[in-house]
Amino acid sequence: xxxxxxxxxxxxxxxxxxxxxxxxxxxxxxxxxxxxxxxxxxxxxxxxxxxxxxxxxxxxxxxxxxxxxxxxxxxxxxxxxxxxxxxxxxxxxxxxxxxxxxxxxxxxxxxxxxxxxxxxxxxxxxxxxxxxxxxxxxxxxxxxxxxxxxxxxxxxxxxxxxxxxxxxxxxxxxxxxxxxxxxxxxxxxxxxxxxxxxxxxxxxx
Numbered sequence: 001x002x003x004x005x006x007x008x009x010x011x012x013x014x015x016x017x018x019x020x021x022x023x024x025x026x027x028x029x030x031x032x033x034x035x036x037x038x039x040x041x042x043x044x045x046x047x048x049x050x051x052x053x054x055x056x057x058x059x060x061x062x063x064x065x066x067x068x069x070x071x072x073x074x075x076x077x078x079x080x081x082x083x084x085x086x087x088x089x090x091x092x093x094x095x096x097x098x099x100x101x102x103x104x105x106x107x108x109x110x111x112x113x114x115x116x117x118x119x120x121x122x123x124x125x126x127x128x129x130x131x132x133x134x135x136x137x138x139x140x141x142x143x144x145x146x147x148x149x150x151x152x153x154x155x156x157x158x159x160x161x162x163x164x165x166x167x168x169x170x171x172x173x174x175x176x177x178x179x180x181x182x183x184x185x186x187x188x189x190x191x192x193x194x195x196x197x198x199x200x201x202x203x204x205x
Contacts, residue, residue, distance in 0.1 A: 006111030011046040013106045025066040079107045083117040093195055110200030115140045128176035137200040149198040
């Protein structure tokens with residue numbers, strides 16, 4: 001069986017998760033919604049590539065005519081990840097009291113390794129396509145660049161924002177919603193901890 005790209009693996013994993021969750025395969029629109037594709041054509045391109053490589057079959061004339069071939073080879077659920085809900089003030093993000101549940105999914109689901117899922121609270125990132133109760137995959141890392149969506153802890157609160165280092169001493173955490181203001185952090189006088197960055201998103205409907 002031919003190798004597939006990370007994006008094709010994401011689509012394949014999405015199909016498997018959707019099947020387990022609903023009992024039937026996703027439509028192209030479902031795949032776009034789950035993986036953040038802007039056009040059904042993007043989903044179709046990856047689906048046709050997976051079909052050509054022998055991972056799925058596609059039945060013409062029906063929107064849900066997708067079947068996974070060689071299922072045991074194409075998808076493994078050996079990896080467990082915590083889903084973090086509301087983070088209690090003063091507690092570590094991964095503290096037991098913050099974990100809503102444990103889910104199994106492929107570590108290659110988003111084309112990048114990640115460490116846990118975080119449920120989004122509020123609408124401060126809505127213009128970036130991140131809505132209330134969305135689930136983001138978080139990679140714990142210190143390799144943060146301007147423009148990354150980070151999970152930041154300020155005092156006892158955890159927030160999801162765009163990262164922008166203005167200088168060696170000043171960092172701005174920027175929302176994606178004009179109703180919210182930037183959070184300006186003076187590192188000489190304030191404590192800021194970057195816990196990781198977002199590498200993917202799921203939307204629960």
